[in-house]
Amino acid sequence: MPLHRAIYVSDAVGGAATSLLILAEILGASERNNRRDGLSSVLMRHDGRFLQLIEGRRADVDRLMDRLRVDPRHENLRLLSDVAIPGRRFGDWPMILAELTSEGARLLDGDALDRLSPARAEALLALGVEAATVPA
Template identity: 50%
Template sequence: MNLFRIVYVSRAAGSVADGLLPLIDIIGVSDRNNRRDHLTGALLRHEGYFIQAIEGARVDLDRLMARLRQDRRHDGLRILSERAVEQRRFGDWAMVRLDAPPAATTFLEQHLDAPDAGARAEALLIEASRSMAVAP
Protein backbone atom coordinates (compact mmCIF):
# COMPACT_ATOMS: atom_id res chain seq x y z
CA MET A 1 0.00 0.00 0.00
CA ASN A 2 1.23 3.48 -0.83
CA LEU A 3 1.25 5.62 2.30
CA PHE A 4 0.66 9.34 2.52
CA ARG A 5 0.85 11.81 5.38
CA ILE A 6 -1.14 15.02 5.65
CA VAL A 7 -0.32 17.66 8.24
CA TYR A 8 -2.87 20.39 8.70
CA VAL A 9 -3.80 23.21 11.04
CA SER A 10 -7.25 24.57 11.79
CA ARG A 11 -8.90 26.93 14.27
CA ALA A 12 -10.99 25.16 16.93
CA ALA A 13 -14.55 26.49 17.17
CA GLY A 14 -16.86 26.85 20.16
CA SER A 15 -16.36 24.66 23.20
CA VAL A 16 -13.84 22.51 21.35
CA ALA A 17 -11.34 25.39 21.55
CA ASP A 18 -10.72 24.86 25.25
CA GLY A 19 -13.15 22.28 26.63
CA LEU A 20 -11.83 18.90 27.71
CA LEU A 21 -14.99 16.82 27.13
CA PRO A 22 -15.47 17.91 23.50
CA LEU A 23 -11.82 17.09 22.83
CA ILE A 24 -12.17 13.65 24.43
CA ASP A 25 -15.21 13.05 22.21
CA ILE A 26 -13.23 13.99 19.10
CA ILE A 27 -10.39 11.64 20.05
CA GLY A 28 -12.77 8.76 20.77
CA VAL A 29 -14.72 9.08 17.53
CA SER A 30 -11.52 9.65 15.52
CA ASP A 31 -9.88 6.60 17.06
CA ARG A 32 -12.84 4.41 16.09
CA ASN A 33 -13.15 5.82 12.57
CA ASN A 34 -9.41 5.73 11.92
CA ARG A 35 -9.19 2.08 12.99
CA ARG A 36 -11.99 1.30 10.54
CA ASP A 37 -10.23 3.23 7.76
CA HIS A 38 -6.66 2.04 8.58
CA LEU A 39 -5.51 5.57 9.37
CA THR A 40 -3.06 6.60 12.07
CA GLY A 41 -2.30 10.00 13.47
CA ALA A 42 -1.77 12.50 16.21
CA LEU A 43 -3.74 15.58 17.24
CA LEU A 44 -2.45 18.51 19.23
CA ARG A 45 -4.70 21.34 20.43
CA HIS A 46 -3.01 24.54 21.56
CA GLU A 47 -4.18 28.11 21.98
CA GLY A 48 -7.36 27.46 20.03
CA TYR A 49 -5.69 25.64 17.14
CA PHE A 50 -5.60 22.02 16.06
CA ILE A 51 -2.41 20.69 14.53
CA GLN A 52 -2.79 17.19 13.18
CA ALA A 53 -0.85 14.60 11.23
CA ILE A 54 -2.83 11.78 9.66
CA GLU A 55 -1.42 8.85 7.66
CA GLY A 56 -2.81 6.16 5.42
CA ALA A 57 -3.88 5.29 1.90
CA ARG A 58 -4.65 8.24 -0.37
CA VAL A 59 -8.30 7.28 -0.89
CA ASP A 60 -8.90 6.99 2.87
CA LEU A 61 -7.18 10.32 3.54
CA ASP A 62 -9.23 12.01 0.84
CA ARG A 63 -12.47 10.76 2.43
CA LEU A 64 -11.32 11.92 5.86
CA MET A 65 -10.32 15.37 4.60
CA ALA A 66 -13.72 15.79 2.95
CA ARG A 67 -15.38 15.03 6.30
CA LEU A 68 -13.01 17.34 8.18
CA ARG A 69 -13.75 20.22 5.81
CA GLN A 70 -17.44 19.88 6.70
CA ASP A 71 -16.88 19.55 10.47
CA ARG A 72 -18.19 22.64 12.27
CA ARG A 73 -15.98 22.05 15.33
CA HIS A 74 -13.19 23.83 13.50
CA ASP A 75 -12.68 26.21 10.61
CA GLY A 76 -9.91 27.59 8.45
CA LEU A 77 -8.50 24.12 7.76
CA ARG A 78 -5.20 24.57 5.97
CA ILE A 79 -3.03 21.74 4.72
CA LEU A 80 0.59 22.45 5.62
CA SER A 81 2.09 19.37 3.97
CA GLU A 82 0.86 16.44 1.99
CA ARG A 83 3.30 13.81 0.79
CA ALA A 84 4.00 10.17 0.14
CA VAL A 85 5.92 8.46 2.95
CA GLU A 86 7.65 5.12 3.21
CA GLN A 87 6.43 4.33 6.71
CA ARG A 88 4.05 5.58 9.34
CA ARG A 89 5.46 8.04 11.84
CA PHE A 90 2.44 7.76 14.17
CA GLY A 91 1.72 4.09 13.53
CA ASP A 92 1.18 3.17 17.18
CA TRP A 93 -2.05 5.17 17.36
CA ALA A 94 -5.25 5.27 15.37
CA MET A 95 -5.51 8.70 17.03
CA VAL A 96 -3.65 10.11 19.98
CA ARG A 97 -4.04 13.45 21.71
CA LEU A 98 -0.71 15.07 22.37
CA ASP A 99 0.16 17.66 24.96
CA ALA A 100 1.70 20.76 23.43
CA PRO A 101 5.44 21.16 23.91
CA PRO A 102 6.78 24.68 24.64
CA ALA A 103 7.64 25.12 20.94
CA ALA A 104 3.95 25.04 20.00
CA THR A 105 3.40 28.67 20.94
CA THR A 106 6.41 29.78 18.91
CA PHE A 107 5.21 27.75 15.94
CA LEU A 108 1.75 29.33 16.00
CA GLU A 109 3.06 32.86 16.53
CA GLN A 110 6.06 32.85 14.20
CA HIS A 111 6.10 29.91 11.80
CA LEU A 112 2.52 29.10 10.83
CA ASP A 113 2.84 31.02 7.57
CA ALA A 114 6.46 30.05 6.86
CA PRO A 115 7.25 28.12 3.67
CA ASP A 116 8.43 25.20 5.83
CA ALA A 117 5.38 25.25 8.15
CA GLY A 118 4.52 21.64 7.28
CA ALA A 119 7.94 20.34 8.24
CA ARG A 120 7.91 22.44 11.42
CA ALA A 121 4.43 21.22 12.38
CA GLU A 122 5.44 17.62 11.78
CA ALA A 123 8.57 18.09 13.91
CA LEU A 124 6.40 19.61 16.64
CA LEU A 125 4.06 16.60 16.59
CA ILE A 126 7.03 14.21 16.65
CA GLU A 127 8.50 16.05 19.64
CA ALA A 128 5.17 15.92 21.47
CA SER A 129 4.70 12.22 20.65
CA ARG A 130 7.97 11.22 22.32
CA SER A 131 6.28 11.35 25.71
CA MET A 132 3.71 8.86 24.41
CA ALA A 133 6.23 6.25 23.25
CA VAL A 134 5.42 2.77 24.40
CA ALA A 135 8.23 1.15 26.39
CA PRO A 136 9.42 -2.26 25.08
Protein backbone atom coordinates in the same frame (compact mmCIF):
# COMPACT_ATOMS: atom_id res chain seq x y z
CA MET B 1 -0.25 0.18 -1.29
CA PRO B 2 1.05 3.78 -1.58
CA LEU B 3 0.91 5.80 1.62
CA HIS B 4 0.07 9.41 2.15
CA ARG B 5 0.57 12.04 4.85
CA ALA B 6 -1.54 15.16 5.31
CA ILE B 7 -0.89 17.88 7.87
CA TYR B 8 -3.34 20.72 8.41
CA VAL B 9 -4.07 23.56 10.80
CA SER B 10 -7.59 24.76 11.59
CA ASP B 11 -9.27 27.27 13.88
CA ALA B 12 -11.31 25.79 16.72
CA VAL B 13 -14.91 27.04 16.85
CA GLY B 14 -16.52 28.02 20.17
CA GLY B 15 -16.06 25.50 22.96
CA ALA B 16 -13.83 23.32 20.78
CA ALA B 17 -10.94 25.65 21.64
CA THR B 18 -10.94 24.75 25.34
CA SER B 19 -13.55 22.10 26.20
CA LEU B 20 -12.21 18.77 27.42
CA LEU B 21 -15.55 17.13 26.66
CA ILE B 22 -15.49 18.21 23.01
CA LEU B 23 -11.88 17.06 22.73
CA ALA B 24 -12.80 13.68 24.27
CA GLU B 25 -15.65 13.29 21.76
CA ILE B 26 -13.29 14.00 18.88
CA LEU B 27 -10.69 11.57 20.23
CA GLY B 28 -13.28 8.82 20.80
CA ALA B 29 -14.71 8.96 17.26
CA SER B 30 -11.21 9.29 15.78
CA GLU B 31 -9.83 6.28 17.63
CA ARG B 32 -12.72 4.12 16.42
CA ASN B 33 -12.81 5.34 12.81
CA ASN B 34 -9.05 5.54 12.28
CA ARG B 35 -8.57 2.01 13.57
CA ARG B 36 -11.24 0.84 11.13
CA ASP B 37 -9.68 2.77 8.23
CA GLY B 38 -6.04 1.93 8.97
CA LEU B 39 -5.19 5.59 9.62
CA SER B 40 -2.60 6.88 12.07
CA SER B 41 -3.00 10.35 13.45
CA VAL B 42 -1.54 12.89 15.86
CA LEU B 43 -3.60 15.85 17.08
CA MET B 44 -2.48 18.93 18.99
CA ARG B 45 -4.79 21.66 20.28
CA HIS B 46 -3.06 24.90 21.15
CA ASP B 47 -4.08 28.52 21.45
CA GLY B 48 -7.40 28.15 19.63
CA ARG B 49 -6.04 26.03 16.80
CA PHE B 50 -5.83 22.36 15.89
CA LEU B 51 -2.77 20.85 14.23
CA GLN B 52 -3.31 17.34 12.90
CA LEU B 53 -1.14 14.88 11.02
CA ILE B 54 -2.81 11.93 9.28
CA GLU B 55 -1.10 8.95 7.65
CA GLY B 56 -2.67 6.15 5.65
CA ARG B 57 -3.83 5.09 2.21
CA ARG B 58 -4.64 8.01 -0.07
CA ALA B 59 -8.36 7.20 -0.37
CA ASP B 60 -8.74 6.85 3.41
CA VAL B 61 -6.89 10.12 4.10
CA ASP B 62 -9.05 11.89 1.48
CA ARG B 63 -12.28 10.52 2.95
CA LEU B 64 -11.28 11.75 6.40
CA MET B 65 -10.30 15.17 5.01
CA ASP B 66 -13.77 15.41 3.41
CA ARG B 67 -15.41 14.77 6.81
CA LEU B 68 -13.05 17.20 8.53
CA ARG B 69 -13.85 20.00 6.08
CA VAL B 70 -17.53 19.94 7.08
CA ASP B 71 -17.05 19.47 10.85
CA PRO B 72 -18.49 22.57 12.58
CA ARG B 73 -16.11 22.23 15.55
CA HIS B 74 -13.40 23.86 13.49
CA GLU B 75 -13.08 26.03 10.38
CA ASN B 76 -10.59 27.48 7.95
CA LEU B 77 -8.66 24.26 7.34
CA ARG B 78 -5.34 24.97 5.63
CA LEU B 79 -3.09 22.18 4.45
CA LEU B 80 0.55 22.51 5.51
CA SER B 81 1.54 19.34 3.72
CA ASP B 82 -0.03 16.68 1.51
CA VAL B 83 2.55 14.18 0.29
CA ALA B 84 3.21 10.57 -0.64
CA ILE B 85 5.45 8.87 1.93
CA PRO B 86 7.58 5.73 1.74
CA GLY B 87 6.46 4.56 5.19
CA ARG B 88 4.64 5.69 8.29
CA ARG B 89 6.41 7.76 10.92
CA PHE B 90 3.53 7.78 13.39
CA GLY B 91 2.22 4.32 12.64
CA ASP B 92 1.53 2.92 16.06
CA TRP B 93 -1.61 4.83 17.01
CA PRO B 94 -4.99 5.44 15.39
CA MET B 95 -5.16 8.72 17.32
CA ILE B 96 -2.77 10.25 19.77
CA LEU B 97 -3.18 13.57 21.56
CA ALA B 98 0.11 15.46 21.55
CA GLU B 99 0.57 17.97 24.35
CA LEU B 100 2.74 21.02 23.86
CA THR B 101 5.85 20.08 25.87
CA SER B 102 8.35 22.69 27.09
CA GLU B 103 10.70 21.50 24.35
CA GLY B 104 7.83 21.91 21.89
CA ALA B 105 7.19 25.45 23.13
CA ARG B 106 10.85 26.25 22.48
CA LEU B 107 10.52 24.86 18.95
CA LEU B 108 7.33 26.85 18.40
CA ASP B 109 9.10 29.94 19.72
CA GLY B 110 5.92 32.00 20.08
CA ASP B 111 4.73 31.29 16.53
CA ALA B 112 1.12 30.33 15.79
CA LEU B 113 0.61 26.74 14.64
CA ASP B 114 -0.26 27.91 11.13
CA ARG B 115 3.15 29.57 10.76
CA LEU B 116 4.94 26.21 10.90
CA SER B 117 6.71 24.59 7.98
CA PRO B 118 5.76 20.94 7.43
CA ALA B 119 9.10 19.81 8.92
CA ARG B 120 8.64 21.94 12.06
CA ALA B 121 5.03 20.81 12.44
CA GLU B 122 6.15 17.19 12.23
CA ALA B 123 8.95 17.75 14.74
CA LEU B 124 6.56 19.47 17.15
CA LEU B 125 4.07 16.61 16.94
CA ALA B 126 6.86 14.05 17.34
CA LEU B 127 7.92 15.72 20.60
CA GLY B 128 4.34 15.57 21.88
CA VAL B 129 4.03 11.90 20.91
CA GLU B 130 7.30 11.10 22.66
CA ALA B 131 6.09 12.78 25.84
CA ALA B 132 2.74 10.97 25.66
CA THR B 133 4.18 7.51 25.09
CA VAL B 134 7.42 7.30 27.09
CA PRO B 135 6.76 5.14 30.15
CA ALA B 136 6.92 7.05 33.46
